[in-house]
Amino acid sequence: MAEDIRQNFGTDTPVTIALDSLANATSVVSSAVNVGSPGPFTLSLEVKLAGLSASNTGNVDIYAQFSNDNADFSDSGNDLLVGTVGLNGTTGVIKTLSMPVLAQYVKLRAQNNSGDALAASGNTIRYVPISVDQV
Numbered sequence: 001m002a003e004d005i006r007q008n009f010g011t012d013t014p015v016t017i018a019l020d021s022l023a024n025a026t027s028v029v030s031s032a033v034n035v036g037s038p039g040p041f042t043l044s045l046e047v048k049l050a051g052l053s054a055s056n057t058g059n060v061d062i063y064a065q066f067s068n069d070n071a072d073f074s075d076s077g078n079d080l081l082v083g084t085v086g087l088n089g090t091t092g093v094i095k096t097l098s099m100p101v102l103a104q105y106v107k108l109r110a111q112n113n114s115g116d117a118l119a120a121s122g123n124t125i126r127y128v129p130i131s132v133d134q135v
Helices: none
Strands: 005-009 026-029 042-049 059-067 080-086 093-100 105-113 124-134
Touching: 042 059, 042 080, 080 093
Parallel strands: none
Antiparallel strands: 005 124, 026 105, 042 093, 042 124, 059 080, 059 105
């Protein structure tokens, strides 16, 4: 008898990262996230960002820094690019990104190259772990 393989979505969880008022041409790194052991295969990221002015028409790049021991994470030159969020001025944007899980611990880094600082509030990243469920 054939078995079905389905995605199993975990709990929607906020990432601790200081995105509000992030200056242009700077980056910020989140607190470490322990994805567990056994861990999921993938994380679904929901990134919500808003610009401060009409100059925010560039991008904010999201990177992942992995660690096997929660002590040694990749440096910014060796991070994994997860995706890019394009801003459109002061209107809030939402983008969902998918990233592989390469180790038990991960930090996210946001690099603001949007043209101005991000808005003073409402900028967030959330994640949902995705595992395989065999039924």
